Amino acid sequence: MTIREEMLKLAQDARKAGRAMANLSSAVKDEMLRRMADALEKGANDLLAANELDLGAARDKGLAPAMVDRLALDEGRIKAMADGLREVADLPDPVGEITGMWRRPNGIQVGRMRIPLGVIGIIYESRPNVTADAAGLCLKSGNAVILRGGSEAFHSNRAIGDLLKAEMAAMGLPAAALQVVTTTERSAVLELLKLEEQIDLIIPRGGEGLIRFVSEHSRIPVIKHYKGVCHTFVDASADYDMAEKICVNAKVQRPGVCNAMETLLIHKDIAETFVPRIVATLRAKRVEVRGCPVTREFAPEVKAATENDWGTEFLELILAVKVVDDIDEAIEHIQRYGSLHTETIVTRDYGNSQRFLREVNSSVVMVNASSRFSDGNQLGLGAEIGISTTKLHSFGPMGLEDLTTRKFVVLGDGQIRS
Amino acid sequence: MTIREEMLKLAQDARKAGRAMANLSSAVKDEMLRRMADALEKGANDLLAANELDLGAARDKGLAPAMVDRLALDEGRIKAMADGLREVADLPDPVGEITGMWRRPNGIQVGRMRIPLGVIGIIYESRPNVTADAAGLCLKSGNAVILRGGSEAFHSNRAIGDLLKAEMAAMGLPAAALQVVTTTERSAVLELLKLEEQIDLIIPRGGEGLIRFVSEHSRIPVIKHYKGVCHTFVDASADYDMAEKICVNAKVQRPGVCNAMETLLIHKDIAETFVPRIVATLRAKRVEVRGCPVTREFAPEVKAATENDWGTEFLELILAVKVVDDIDEAIEHIQRYGSLHTETIVTRDYGNSQRFLREVNSSVVMVNASSRFSDGNQLGLGAEIGISTTKLHSFGPMGLEDLTTRKFVVLGDGQIRS
Known part of the structure; x- marks a missing residue:
């Protein structure tokens, strides 16, 4: 398979699994997140071994000590990832919330119901904790997620993803809703950014260079902030x-x-x-x-x-x-x-x-x-998926609610338009 | 001036005027809309004369009767435009609304306040009533608006725009917040779609061809729907x-x-x-x-x-x-x-x-x-600026509220982060 075909297949699988995610109850999603948290802690040795491969490669390449530090996992950081998932489990589920319902003169009732966005792509740099944090927020809000981390964190991200997906599979949930891109080919990002039919939103997390690259090449809406002055x-x-x-x-x-x-x-x-x-x-x-x-x-x-x-x-x-x-x-x-x-x-x-x-x-x-x-x-949103300094869709720090949209629901008893 | 320079200047003027629009009180905006409505009715003869120029050109070019009909103004259609502006004046103003305010454990109060998006570009086809309808909704929600109608309606759109802007100027309001693009050069649209620093949102209104053209060429977020199946x-x-x-x-x-x-x-x-x-x-x-x-x-x-x-x-x-x-x-x-x-x-x-x-x-x-x-x-939104079948920002029919975004407001009494 070419990289293009591989990314298309992965995004199509995510789209399909996302439909199933949208209909899960909050209780099931919360149990999934708590089991994922436990799995990270129980799998700490595997994670540290995978992380050691990344750290060794980083040192061989002569990466700056600050970069190596960002990449490093230890027991404390693994516990922090697990606790992050537990905190997301404790947050209220925005999906299904009806924000306002009103009655029209002809008797139809009109309201707006929160639904997941669909498939969210996260493009990030070296911190492996983003893999667990972003997965937790996207899945809790009923979305599928495609995670593309930096190639320096390749082994760590794959190991985290494998642990999380195993819990989904064990519960009979659509594990394809969590996609960790494991090719280190740079063109994979470009291919993902073209898949406007399969991916609803791209959130780049990292330095200004990454964010500019993503927003210049994406056909999919991008939520971004370049800098904070x-x-x-x-x-x-x-x-x-x-x-x-x-x-x-x-x-x-x-x-x-x-x-x-x-x-x-x-x-x-x-x-x-x-x-x-x-x-x-x-x-x-x-x-x-x-x-x-x-x-x-x-x-x-x-x-x-x-x-x-x-x-x-x-x-x-x-x-x-x-x-x-x-x-x-x-x-x-x-x-x-x-x-x-x-x-x-x-x-x-x-x-x-x-x-x-x-x-x-x-x-x-x-x-x-x-x-x-x-x-x-x-600010009280719970965990944060990112921050937006562009005004469309979200403006400012973004929590679970910002990973949803609202559809109109109309309840009638036979009304027609005259 | 080249078309590029002309569009940039017009968008910069709109950006600056939009800042002033954002701070107008609802009372002033509503009075403005009612005066605009009166001006359309009083200026009916001028509008009909301008419209006659467009109709003559359309007939000379052999436009289909249905197209000519869309283009035509008469007393009834002018009254409908005026009444549309009056209805928008009667709608509640979304700007400044605080949607929820909560207190954090450290005592800061956090809320979200509705603010205008900024500058909105409307790209549309032959119906001249869109000029008044879209201007009314964008200005009421505190935005500046750039209107680019079809070249067949050139004289009609300019005449409507002139009447509306004259009322803004007479009230001492920033008339540059209402920009009617009067060049018929096709490249004007392409130039507008590049101005991501000056324009916050593009709404194309018309057939599928127009909408695809706009969304393929825009660097600015586009709200669109291709079709309704x-x-x-x-x-x-x-x-x-x-x-x-x-x-x-x-x-x-x-x-x-x-x-x-x-x-x-x-x-x-x-x-x-x-x-x-x-x-x-x-x-x-x-x-x-x-x-x-x-x-x-x-x-x-x-x-x-x-x-x-x-x-x-x-x-x-x-x-x-x-x-x-x-x-x-x-x-x-x-x-x-x-x-x-x-x-x-x-x-x-x-x-x-x-x-x-x-x-x-x-x-x-x-x-x-x-x-x-x-x-x-x-559905009870009042007038409609368009409809979105993409999920970002708005999904479904869009009213005044969809022309705003929300910023966070934080009220403290000296809190710092520990």
Whole structure:
């Protein structure tokens, strides 16, 4: 079989199995997920042996230590995968939920019922835990899933997939709903991205390069976010202690992730007092501050920001700081340089909090809280399948519900149209 | 300016004006729509004069009478456009609605707020009323809109657009949020479909050829439906009178539209009595029936259906009829040949009604009602911007709400992540 034929067959099998998945009861799906969790823990030795093959190949290829670390499994990481599946089992099942039902003048009742999307393709890089996490979310929401991880994690992903599929088969469930692509041919991704009849949605998870590649080549809808350039605006009325605490948390707690702060905007009326304070605090935490001319007036030790610093996702301990005239300039700056991810205002002013909430149309908008809360788990969605900074279908962190759509249901007693 | 530059400028202007539209109050938008409605009626003479130019050109080109009729405006059609805008003004505004708000253990409150999509492009064919209808829905939902109608309707569309924009300008509103593409160059559509940074969604309205062209060439998400192959399944327990009434309405009342029935499935247990009855009734209404072998056994006057007839959207008084063994075969037939539009079961059996509702994942699924109800207005969405038979973002008839997305809003009082 050519790679094209192999991918087509795999996707057709997934499509067929997905129809059966759509009709499973929540109880059966939850039992399946819990059995899968147990199987991962019981199969830890097999997983570690498979993982060792990947790690050996990675070291031989001279992969960077950070990359090798991402790839590595250990007892703790295996337990975390298993617990992740158990948490998904505990979440409410969105499938079958009827969101609103109304009666028309002629007596028909009309409602909208949640149904699975169908077949979801996940294209990801080196972390093998994505195999279990994404499978759990897609299957719980009644979908079939095609998993295509990085070739560095080939043996690990296959071993995880085999354990999970064995549990489905043992329960008499359609194991073809879980497809792990085991060819390492690069063209496999391109072939998958053409199968618009068999696959309903593609979610790429990884660096900007992977995401651009997938969205440029896909004929299937892609849910994506390229980067998180999160802004925090400290308004004139902000409580300084709160603002400092939020800024430090947003920048320092985990700088390498997409919901960390990258640009701090400060109202000019408090620049003289707040700029020196926050700059000193951040520098004491080893943050490199790059400031606009007004920032540097009040904190001369700060390096000058260049035009390039606005809108940059540093992903490390670097922060761009700009003093703005008012909330209008803050909102304009965010519209111009932001990435529609997460923006925060720190304020005690009711009117400004409302304006910021309404007028900033990023996927997550916050008042007086750290941008680090912008993920599905922290926001209360349960586990997260990804995040979208494009507005169609989903916008922001995505949970189980975002892996469904809604059909109309109509209950009549013989009505016809006149 | 090249066509490319012209389309880019127009889309950039729309993007900027769309930001202002997003923040307008419902009261202002509704007043705008009512003034636009009045302006169409007061400007009827100008519209009719512009329309006459299009009609003259159409006749000179020898366009088919049906096409010329679609293009024609008269007092009644102008009043219908105006009333359409007034109806949209009366609909509730989805923008700003918060759909659910919950509290997290750390005290932050998390909700989801509806916001406009941004800039919507509508690509359509010859009916000039789409210009006013689509503008009304897109603007009411806080979006900017780019309208690209068929070149046959060039003068009519421009005249309608000029009247509507004049009202926006008179109210001091951003008239650039309503863009009517006035170049008749065919490349204008291709250029628009490339502007993924400026346009958030494309909705093609017209025949299958137009829709395929747009979705094959667009880098922007496209909401579409190619065709409606609607099935009605008459179950063994169906009330014959009700089944007959529903089948006649679904096939005959308006056969040229996408929610008309194209295939009738009949349970084998009632074939001997129901097949001759429904065939006779439909033939009396000049419907050409094409049947499976069992259908022809009980109604020998019926022409044999070919494999090609299953899944065909006839759009005229032709109906394919198949006798099936049970509800399973009915559902399988629909999955295999359907177009995910609208399917109906006629039954008195509670269990089968529930199975059909759950297991048939078309965009509209009905029990004991005519498929002709499958449009936004009949289902209670108010006016309809289109219909989607793809599952991402929207599935089924689309109203105002489908022109919005939801962002997360987070209200804290200083929370940081630990």
